[in-house]
Amino acid sequence: MKTLLPLILFISFSLFARSQITTPVIRANFGVDAELRANYYDGFVRQGNDDWFADGTAGNGRHVIDTNGAHAMAQRYLIDPSYRKLPFFRTMSVPQMSVVNNRLWIDAVYIRDYNGQAGGDSTAFVMSNKNGQSPAVWTGGITSVLDKNDIAEMMVHVRRAGPSKTDSLWFFGGLSLQGTTGNRYFDFELYQTDIFYTRSTGQFSNYGPDEGHTSWQFDAAGNVTKPGDVIFTAEYSSSSLTAIEARIWVHKSALTSVVPEAFEWIGNFDGATTSSVYGYANIRPKRAGAYYTGLQSARNTWAGPFKFINSSNAVVDTYDARQFMEFSVNLSLLGLDPITLLGGDACGLPFRRILVKTRSSTSFSSELKDFIGPFDFFKTPPVEALTDVPLYCGPLGVSELKVMNPLPSSVYTWSTPDGRFVYDSIGTMVVADMPGTYVVKQQLLDGCSSQSTDTVIITHDAACVPMRNGASGFRGQMVQQQARLQWAADLQQASFILQRSIDGKTFENITVLQSGNSNSYTYNDDVQQIAQPYLYYRLVTKNAAGQTAYSPIVRLQKTPQQAEAMVYPNPASSYVQVHIPAAQSKKVTLNVYTVGGSLVHTDGYNLSKGANTVTISNIGRWQPGIYLLSINDENNIQWLKFIVGAGGAAVQPR
Secondary structure, three states, X not given: OOOHHHHHHHHHHHHHHHHHHOOOEEXXXXXXXXXXXXXXXXXXXXXXXXXXXXXXXXXXXXXXXXXXXXXXXXXXXXHOHHHHXXXXXXXXXXXXXXXXXXXXXXXXXXXXXXXXXXOOEEEEEOOOOEOOOOHHHOOEEEEOOOHHHOXXXXXXXXEEOOOOOOOOEEEEEEEEEOOOOOOEEEEEEEEOOOOEEEOOOOEEEOOEOEOEEOOOEEOOOOOEXXXXXXXXXXXXXXXXXXXXXXXXXXXXXXXXXXXXXXXXXXXXXXXXXXXXOEEEEEEEXXXXXXXXXXXXXXXXXXXXXXXXXXXXXXXXXEEOOOOEEEEEEEHHHHOOOHHHOOOOOXXXXXXXXXXXXXXXXXXXXXXXXXXXXXXXXXXXXXXXXXXXXXXXXXXXXXXXXXEOOOXXXXXXXXXXXXXXXXXXXXXXXXXXXXXXXXXXXXXXXXXXXXXXXXXXXXXXXXXXXXXXXXXXXXXXXXXXXXXXXXXXXXXXXXXXXXXXXXXXXXXXXXXXXXXXXXXXXXXXXXXXXXXXXXXXXXEEEXXXXXXXXXXXXXXXXXXXXOOXXXXXXXXXXXXXXXXXEEOOOEEEEEEXXXXXXXXXXXXXXEEOOEEEEEEEOOOOOOOOEEEXXXXXXXXXXXXXXXXXXXXXXXXXXX
């Protein structure tokens, strides 16, 4: 009896656990039911629960993935088979850290993989690579992948079970594969480092220091002192989810020397070889409860507003049965909530990059097949601030300091060691009336640690005088690729210095003009070779007595030429296509800038004579707003303008 009891307990526990992990559930108001539809649950209307997408069913449930432009994409799919092969990237439908339906939505990502490429999938493992190995030895490239291993789409969402940063933290994953039969195995791997994949070389870089990963560290009491890499793995048979695991990367000695405070080791450890000192160890929470649930679609289900592109490159409206799988992980119960880590930052996550992989068999260390990523997750853009008056000339003035890229949930706090605020020092806009250094700190939520800071400097030139009876009416306009500056002046002025800036802070002299017999002046500044979309000008006047005066700053936007090229779609959310006619074969460089002049994308292309189409597919994580695209060849620059809609988030994937 002593020998049979453990077996009986194991069987009982296994049956109980399976009943828990394969039953449709709603976690943190999100449906984990192998369905995509908000206001649906397990195939029936249920108003109120959120999900990946919404199909128009009435209810308060919201979709977490941005769907702007989905209809246009679906229509394009119907007439353009080559367009169906392209990947694209979408982010959350609301800004990061938004409270929706009384839940704190942290971030979400949707990615469609390459489909139907010549020679096979263009982002797949081409060598006998395995989990537990260092990414340094992994090799990616173009190869054919079995349908059951071929990733079609991937989606990730993280939220809290309530509006507070202390409510339980949930991780949701979704995956569609081209195949629906046979056993299917996948891993969602979460990294501490900025791991990166280069398609041209097929190599991974920026991986962790501990045999290619980042290991978890503990103190003597079992408390986490440093979080490391995490992997969630699952096995689906032809009929159901059959196995799930959560693992963390550790030194092998931790399994015998450390008793973790929040979770426990359950025996499995896999490194690159049997002699490896680092590897992935299987863990489970010490507290009772289902922490990891999942299932696959048991019936044909709606495939979402972007349609589904099957292995035959056909556009279909529904998944086949067993084609879509999803799961949930209670990170708080498992002990991976930032609140429970290091006394943690409630606005943090224990990871920043995600790689999704499939493998060949039930063995955790079996051969890896297809992958998507690695991609950024919850990486907000740094705060950017400017002032409308960066220089006080003569008497002191008043300046408005503004956050240029605010997030609705963020708290912005200003400070200064030597300046002065007129009113409050908290908010996206404050007012100062003294020169000095002003620093704005961004917190994603009240009480969180600082996410980023920016500095604005206001200077004072006591020797200059405001321009009154000197030059007046300083103004400008863009005429094609020239900035036309105009002003008036009396005959007492000795000279004029025209200054230009690309950031509104640092100015340089571009010309010095001596006063003549005229009281009106015009200067044309050729800015064709300047990439930044905004330019700033001011006029410095000197009279015969040597007194200096400064004009107000004039800001001009470079107007796009009536170019032959065209950007589509516009507005965009996840990608843009640039249609470029060329009279002859040539090389061009495409640069994309924010309205603040920051370069967010650059790449070179070889154009053929005739019509060319270039796809920029990494815009889904850009901040919503207006962007300027320059098409540069050896002879000229063409400018186009496009808009990234509200579905764009904060940072682009790499």
